[in-house]
Amino acid sequence: DTEVTQTPKHLVMGMTNKKSLKCEQHMGHRAMYWYKQKAKKPPELMFVYSYEKLSINESVPSRFSPECPNSSLLNLHLHALQPEDSALYLCASSQQGWETEAFFGQGTRLTVV
Amino acid sequence: GENVEQHPSTLSVQEGDSAVIKCTYSDSASNYFPWYKQELGKRPQLIIDIRSNVGEKKDQRIAVTLNKTAKHFSLHITETQPEDSAVYFCAAQESSASKIIFGSGTRLSIRP
Numbered sequence: 001d002t003e004v005t006q007t008p009k010h011l012v013m014g015m016t017n018k019k020s021l022k023c024e025q026h027m028g029h030r031a032m033y034w035y036k037q038k039a040k041k042p043p044e045l046m047f048v049y050s051y052e053k054l055s056i057n058e059s060v061p062s063r064f065s066p067e068c069p070n071s072s073l074l075n076l077h078l079h080a081l082q083p084e085d086s087a088l089y090l091c092a093s094s095q096q097g098w099e100t101e102a103f104f105g106q107g108t109r110l111t112v113v
Numbered sequence: 114g115e116n117v118e119q120h121p122s123t124l125s126v127q128e129g130d131s132a133v134i135k136c137t138y139s140d141s142a143s144n145y146f147p148w149y150k151q152e153l154g155k156r157p158q159l160i161i162d163i164r165s166n167v168g169e170k171k172d173q174r175i176a177v178t179l180n181k182t183a184k185h186f187s188l189h190i191t192e193t194q195p196e197d198s199a200v201y202f203c204a205a206q207e208s209s210a211s212k213i214i215f216g217s218g219t220r221l222s223i224r225p
Contacts, residue, residue: 031211033212042202043202055211099145102159104156
């Protein structure tokens with residue numbers, strides 16, 4: 001199984017809502033990532049989890065809150081988002097360490113209204 | 114931190130011709146350089162990668178070259194086909210962390 005599965009595929013939320021994005025992989029990967037991708041732009045790193053611990057936070061606003069409940073799951077909790085946060089949110093995973101392929105999920109397309 | 118520049122931003126080639134995309138990186142300690150293809154509305158998918166101890170790697174119609182001294186690497190696609198039309202991203206992995214930094218992307222169009 002070389003799949004990274006993200007749910008939901010699409011999400012529309014108001015600026016006062018709280019929602020969560022979910023990501024799951026069963027490849028035994030110990031590094032998991034959240035990326036944000038705006039239209040016609042490259043993926044932009046948000047967070048890196050290594051062995052279920054947050055290892056990198058790329059100065060992401062606190063309205064985005066990541067969580068790694070176990071080695072297969074990664075969540076991104078959303079609260080009080082702004083319309084400019086509308087984007088494709090991509091989860092990825094890789095074996096721990098350098099020089100390893102990152103596998104991406106199909107993404108959640110988020111629209112903040 | 115690492116910074117990756119990619120050129121050109123758009124590229125249109127005749128079917129059957131070759132396409133070349135070039136990238137430069139800033140951190141001389143980076144040691145892993147993947148290339149991702151992203152079709153419209155889909156996830157990025159790895160098409161080829163190269164490690165710092167290798168100068169060139171080939172996989173069928175796709176090849177990547179790496180010049181560590183000059184800190185640049187290139188993607189070569191030969192005998193292009195319509196299904197090669199997509200956005201291509203180069204990337205570099207920082208040696209100090211697991212994070213992968215992407216270039217700005219090249220939109221490749223194959224003219225029939």
